[in-house]
Amino acid sequence: PNTDLLHYKSQGVDLKPLLIPASALNEKAGIIKHMDQDHLLGEALDNELIKQAQPALDGQSRVKIDLPVSNLNRTVGTMLSYHISKRYGKDGLPDDTIHITLRGHGGQSLGFALAAGVTIEVVGDSNDYVGKGLSGGKIAVYPSTDVIAQGFVPEENVVVGNVCLYGATRGKVRPS
DSSP states (O other): OOGGGSOTTTTTOOOGGGGSOHHHHOTTOOSSOOSOOOOOGGGOHHHHHHHHTHHHHHHOOOEEEEEEEOTTOOSTTHHHHHHHHHHHGGGOSSTTSEEEEEEEEEOTTTTTTOBTTEEEEEEEEEOSOTTTTOEEEEEEEEOOHHHHHTTOOGGGSOSBOSSTTTTOOEEEEEEO
């Protein structure tokens, strides 16, 4: 190879070991599907969001949804956003057509690919990757008034986890 084009930090780096097939290192390593997987999508919180948001999905009527959330609820808003994108395309719904208030602890990737027209407000906190791939939606995460009254000190606490907004293209997030 022409080493004149390489950055000085990459000279001498050999990436060939990264290209070794897994089966050459471990003959039991699977490279094709060996078993069925159940991702428990039937139990996802989004199923309830889709049900309650039906007037917005069918006729763009404004809806408000208020539900508890747990950190077991991952990617909240993603399946709902799929239905919005399928029906209304990349432009989604008008701002704040669907306003979701969640109370508790949001799970990983809350609001992943959240479509325009959806606002998720979390009264509590959320794990890593909030707003990952955000696609026009709005997300707010803040502690409850009870927590604040108990002496919550923002600079000593975490409201959202790591790597927020990874791959986001549009929308708004307000962790406070």
